[in-house]
Amino acid sequence: MEDIAIVGAGQSAFSRSCGESIRELCFEAYKEALEGLDITGNDIDASIICSAPEYDKQRSPSGLISEYLELTPKPTFYVETVCSSSSTGLRVAWSLIKAGLHKVVAVIGFQKMSELSSRDAAERMGRGGDIIWESPFGVTMPAGYAMYARAHMAKYGTTEEQLAKVRVKNSHYGVTNPKANYRKELSLEDILNSEVITSPLKKFDCCANADGSSCIILARGDVAKGISKTPIWIAGLGAATDTMSMAGRESLTGLRCAQEAARQAYKMAGIKPQDVDVAEVHDCFTVSEILAYEDLGFAKPGEGAGLIEDKETYADGKMPVNVDGGLLSKGHPIGATGGSQIRTIVRQLRGEATEAQVEGAEIGLVHNIGGVGQYGNVTIVRR
Amino acid sequence: MGFENFGTVSFTAESKVADFITQLEAGKVMATRCRKCGGSYFPPKADCPKCLSSDVEWFEVKSKGKLQSYTVVNYGPSGFENDAPYILALAEFDEGIQILARLSRDIAEKDIKIGMNLTVNPAKLPDNRIAYEFKRV
Numbered sequence: 245m246e247d248i249a250i251v252g253a254g255q256s257a258f259s260r261s262c263g264e265s266i267r268e269l270c271f272e273a274y275k276e277a278l279e280g281l282d283i284t285g286n287d288i289d290a291s292i293i294c295s296a297p298e299y300d301k302q303r304s305p306s307g308l309i310s311e312y313l314e315l316t317p318k319p320t321f322y323v324e325t326v327c328s329s330s331s332t333g334l335r336v337a338w339s340l341i342k343a344g345l346h347k348v349v350a351v352i353g354f355q356k357m358s359e360l361s362s363r364d365a366a367e368r369m370g371r372g373g374d375i376i377w378e379s380p381f382g383v384t385m386p387a388g389y390a391m392y393a394r395a396h397m398a399k400y401g402t403t404e405e406q407l408a409k410v411r412v413k414n415s416h417y418g419v420t421n422p423k424a425n426y427r428k429e430l431s432l433e434d435i436l437n438s439e440v441i442t443s444p445l446k447k448f449d450c451c452a453n454a455d456g457s458s459c460i461i462l463a464r465g466d467v468a469k470g471i472s473k474t475p476i477w478i479a480g481l482g483a484a485t486d487t488m489s490m491a492g493r494e495s496l497t498g499l500r501c502a503q504e505a506a507r508q509a510y511k512m513a514g515i516k517p518q519d520v521d522v523a524e525v526h527d528c529f530t531v532s533e534i535l536a537y538e539d540l541g542f543a544k545p546g547e548g549a550g551l552i553e554d555k556e557t558y559a560d561g562k563m564p565v566n567v568d569g570g571l572l573s574k575g576h577p578i579g580a581t582g583g584s585q586i587r588t589i590v591r592q593l594r595g596e597a598t599e600a601q602v603e604g605a606e607i608g609l610v611h612n613i614g615g616v617g618q619y620g621n622v623t624i625v626r627r
Numbered sequence: 628m629g630f631e632n633f634g635t636v637s638f639t640a641e642s643k644v645a646d647f648i649t650q651l652e653a654g655k656v657m658a659t660r661c662r663k664c665g666g667s668y669f670p671p672k673a674d675c676p677k678c679l680s681s682d683v684e685w686f687e688v689k690s691k692g693k694l695q696s697y698t699v700v701n702y703g704p705s706g707f708e709n710d711a712p713y714i715l716a717l718a719e720f721d722e723g724i725q726i727l728a729r730l731s732r733d734i735a736e737k738d739i740k741i742g743m744n745l746t747v748n749p750a751k752l753p754d755n756r757i758a759y760e761f762k763r764v
């Protein structure tokens with residue numbers, strides 16, 4: 245069953261402005277992913293390039309990145325599900341290997357958001373919704389999640405202070421992550437007193453736009469054992485969607501795409517939520533992490549805030565989550581984010597984390613969401 | 628004419644449901660219903676994916692809606708800078724649909740309550756633009 249493994253995982257530093265081209269940015273992640281492996285670029289059978297369009301001017305970036313890394317004449321193509329693009333890329337890579345077309349596939353995610361002003365970037369993200377019926381009202385990604393936050397607060401009594409505690413935790417771990425853009429510890433007061441961006445979300449409830457890249461290398465089991473001393477096996481994959489429009493949502497207190505993706509991934513891996521030793525969840529906003537606790541079954545619906553209140557998601561808690569600082573500390577270079585989350589979990593399971601290491605972690609989970617819950621991927625891996 | 632004057636900034640104009648705008652200008656917010664299977668749609672659809680019919684009819688959204696959630700947007704994206712702050716809201720209507728729109732500026736933030744009753748009404752915007760918004764009942 246566990247016949248496809250992650251053999252390499254790398255990422256660039258995530259920064260507000262990388263000062264280089266997208267091809268050079270991708271090289272950084274590619275280099276780290278190949279380091280320590282017994283292969284070269286010649287052994288990679290195909291590449292999948294993942295990003296969201298319109299942030300830089302390059303059209304069809306897969307050809308360009310593939311050329312720069314000298315992966316031609318091997319096939320390459322582009323995969324996009326906004327913020328979850330690179331975990332979608334991982335799903336596609338798994339399928340290509342499973343189908344017998346390829347033995348080793350590289351999944352490269354990138355985004356260079358600094359070529360746009362933050363208002364222009366917000367406009368692009370706003371168009372990652374229904375552009376006829378909703379974008380003309382000035383819908384933004386933070387506004388969408390803010391409506392989830394408000395609904396969760398109204399139904400379950402979740403408080404702004406509890407949301408802020410997610411950032412307190414993630415900023416605590418962000419300090420230790422050399423690849424993170426934001427490495428300052430924040431107090432509850434810092435967060436609660438920061439300016440309101442879209443109520444109830446404040447500046448420090450939100451992750452920052454960033455430049456960055458990630459690279460994950462997958463291989464067929466027999467090949468993986470020859471390439472890597474510590475292959476990390478893909479045990480479960482789940483993927484689902486919800487409506488593009490907010491008007492189509494059945495509920496604003498949880499992400500249906502995440503719930504469904506989690507159900508599939510747990511079933512495929514044959515495990516339960518409590519079997520997970522360490523998780524990376526898509527904390528694009530503080531509220532997103534609380535929704536993830538519930539959607540992944542780490543807490544019952546409505547009880548997610550209790551986990552952060554009791555510090556159960558710290559590295560020494562029952563269910564460590566985002567102990568690399570999360571998107572809130574690292575920054576969120578859309579197309580690179582899923583690969584960065586996977587890299588963190590690979591390092592945790594190998595016992596190589598330079599940030600807080602969860603001792604003896606054997607099963608890891610990655611929850612990566614595209615848009616305001618339009619696309620959800622849950623990936624379960626084991627040592 | 629299509630959606631070129633819809634909302635603060637419109638991103639595309641052509642659609643088979645562009646009659647929505649004509650009816651909006653006449654004071655009505657409409658949704659579509661499939662004549663074959665009865666499926667109702669907002670945002671309006673010209674086609675019914677349930678039964679593959681394109682024989683749809685318009686109906687007016689007349690019921691009182693219930694506020695599901697809202698957010699006060701202080702930071703507008705490009706093209707919306709001058710609108711902020713504005714309040715985005717989602718409301719559920721008896722016709723079996725939900726609508727996303729802004730709350731009317733005559734509703735003070737302190738008076739907003741989740742679950743409150745709202746109606747959806749056409750809203751004239753500057754520069755001959757048009758949208759719809761939620762008003763208190």
Ligand SMILES: [Zn+2]
Pocket residue numbers: 661662663664665666675676677678679680
């Ligand atoms: Zn029908």
